[in-house]
Amino acid sequence: MEAFAELLDRLVLTPQRNGKIRLIADYFRTTADPERGFALAAITRDLDLASVKPAMLRALVNERVDPELFAYSYDYVGDLAETISLIWPTAGRRRANRPPMLSDIVDALSQASRREGPLLVAHWLDDLDASGRYALLKLVTGGLRIGVSARLAKQALADFGQVDVIEIEELWHGLTPPYEDLFAWLEGREPRPANLVAAPFRPVMLATALDEADFAKLDATDYAAEWKWDGIRVQAIAEDGVRRIYSRTGDDISHAFPDILDAMDFEGAIDGELLVGHLGVEGIVASSFSDLQQRLNRKTVTAKQLEDYPAFIRAYDLLQAGSQAEGEDLRPLPFRERRRRLEAFVAGLDPQRFDLSPLIAFHSFEELAAFRGAPPHPIIEGVMLKRHDSPYLPGRPRGPWFKWKRDPFTIDAVVIYAQRGHGKRSSYYSDFTFAVWTGPEADPTLVPVGKAYFGFTDEELLLLDRFVRENTTERFGPVRAVRAEPDHGLVVEVAFEGLNRSTRHKSGVAMRFPRFSRLRWDKPPREADRLETLQKLLE
Numbered sequence: 420m421e422a423f424a425e426l427l428d429r430l431v432l433t434p435q436r437n438g439k440i441r442l443i444a445d446y447f448r449t450t451a452d453p454e455r456g457f458a459l460a461a462i463t464r465d466l467d468l469a470s471v472k473p474a475m476l477r478a479l480v481n482e483r484v485d486p487e488l489f490a491y492s493y494d495y496v497g498d499l500a501e502t503i504s505l506i507w508p509t510a511g512r513r514r515a516n517r518p519p520m521l522s523d524i525v526d527a528l529s530q531a532s533r534r535e536g537p538l539l540v541a542h543w544l545d546d547l548d549a550s551g552r553y554a555l556l557k558l559v560t561g562g563l564r565i566g567v568s569a570r571l572a573k574q575a576l577a578d579f580g581q582v583d584v585i586e587i588e589e590l591w592h593g594l595t596p597p598y599e600d601l602f603a604w605l606e607g608r609e610p611r612p613a614n615l616v617a618a619p620f621r622p623v624m625l626a627t628a629l630d631e632a633d634f635a636k637l638d639a640t641d642y643a644a645e646w647k648w649d650g651i652r653v654q655a656i657a658e659d660g661v662r663r664i665y666s667r668t669g670d671d672i673s674h675a676f677p678d679i680l681d682a683m684d685f686e687g688a689i690d691g692e693l694l695v696g697h698l699g700v701e702g703i704v705a706s707s708f709s710d711l712q713q714r715l716n717r718k719t720v721t722a723k724q725l726e727d728y729p730a731f732i733r734a735y736d737l738l739q740a741g742s743q744a745e746g747e748d749l750r751p752l753p754f755r756e757r758r759r760r761l762e763a764f765v766a767g768l769d770p771q772r773f774d775l776s777p778l779i780a781f782h783s784f785e786e787l788a789a790f791r792g793a794p795p796h797p798i799i800e801g802v803m804l805k806r807h808d809s810p811y812l813p814g815r816p817r818g819p820w821f822k823w824k825r826d827p828f829t830i831d832a833v834v835i836y837a838q839r840g841h842g843k844r845s846s847y848y849s850d851f852t853f854a855v856w857t858g859p860e861a862d863p864t865l866v867p868v869g870k871a872y873f874g875f876t877d878e879e880l881l882l883l884d885r886f887v888r889e890n891t892t893e894r895f896g897p898v899r900a901v902r903a904e905p906d907h908g909l910v911v912e913v914a915f916e917g918l919n920r921s922t923r924h925k926s927g928v929a930m931r932f933p934r935f936s937r938l939r940w941d942k943p944p945r946e947a948d949r950l951e952t953l954q955k956l957l958e
Contacts, residue, residue: 424554443575456597500556568906580605617661622813626820650694682772688739737761750811857950874935905945
């Protein structure tokens with residue numbers, strides 16, 4: 420547990436992505452099984468210890484500490500685990516000969532009842548120092564927010580074993596903690612584990628942003644074009660009786676969309692855009708992203724939500740036809756052929772839950788620009804260009820696919836500072852400073868470009884306030900610095916009326932009437948916009 424606690428401390432204090440990867444890879448090299456496997460599961464949030472809940476921990480600390488003192492401390496610190504780890508009294512208590520091992524904690528809690536769980540935690544808190552207590556509490560509550568995404572942890576695994584991260588992602592959903600067969604393969608002691616899970620995630624192919632200067636190098640006849648819909652990218656996979664819906668980062672979000680799962684009576688893997696909308700005379704009429712948000716990030720979905728916000732998938736691509744064992748992997752085929760197969764595939768699906776993203780007929784980029792400037796639907800945010808001969812390649816290869824977003828009066832930015840509000844908002848962090856990326860692609864930094872204090876609902880304000888309290892890195896009086904790194908942070912879509920040059924701001928730009936347009940919980944910070952986007956808008 421001490422080594423795991425030290426790893427967490429160092430990860431929290433290391434802002435650079437590559438530095439975090441090195442720390443995790445070094446931990447894998449110097450830590451034995453099963454400790455490193457359980458640590459990996461904790462970092463990727465694949466460790467479920469259901470016997471301890473935050474309310475139980477509050478009751479536990481109130482037995483040891485004056486409740487008023489704890490309340491004041493919690494209000495100041497803002498993080499439950501950090502507060503308990505600092506305030507927990509150990510004076511006069513006899514400590515064990517050795518601190519508990521991470522594997523001991525996982526094994527004990529996996530078998531503990533709800534009554535036994537808090538008692539075990541209290542015993543371990545007595546045996547650990549403040550750093551160990553913090554790590555323990557983050558572990559048992561599942562609140563391990565240390566600026567490390569599951570994707571970054573998988574990249575660290577890939578670096579550790581000198582393999583492509585795509586291999587890790589393809590195997591991931593068939594593995595279980597503590598991943599001893601995975602580490603045996605990465606260390607060269609055993610063959611690659613067989614992917615026995617049905618309906619596995621396929622690493623997603625992404626597009627690069629199109630610079631209009633690129634048109635001179637491109638031939639319009641080489642590309643197909645389709646609308647860029649404003650939902651979230653997903654994969655719908657049904658194989659051997661198993662049905663799953665994955666986000667583009669590989670998270671299984673099936674539980675939130677039972678209406679789509681029920682309609683997945685096929686064998687194959689579809690890549691598409693998750694939207695909400697109702698079936699009309701000429702097909703499904705998609706609703707706004709704010710309607711889609713009513714269905715996102717929910718553990719359960721009510722009958723009313725299913726009725727008011729019915730979900731569907733607008734298909735972009737067909738990755739697999741038939742089951743994984745007996746079907747055909749279509750990813751090596753050119754896009755033209757995959758599209759032909761997709762059209763026939765979607766024609767046989769439930770028209771209330773699946774439809775086809777239409778292609779745009781165009782003969783020149785000038786003609787496509789006119790379509791882009793006057794899209795047929797308000798939730799279209801641009802166009803996509805895909806080479807007819809492009810295979811489906813994981814990652815973001817340069818050239819096969821481009822995204823050409825509409826002329827922006829919105830940007831995706833990262834929250835970096837928050838300040839308490841006034842009046843009825845005086846108890847909440849409601850005034851936010853946001854930033855975009857600048858500098859080299861390999862090592863970018865965030866530069867502030869504006870502030871906003873409205874555009875979100877009261878319900879969203881509660882979520883924003885909680886995020887700030889759980890991700891504070893520094894305090895400057897009433898202002899908190901919020902964790903903002905390529906793989907960890909909060910992306911918000913900011914709408915604004917105009918943009919001016921400014922010598923008072925480090926970014927060189929000033930926004931007019933900025934406000935939050937929506938919260939992008941689904942988007943990693945590294946995909947937020949760059950300063951160049953704003954500079955081009957000025958031009």
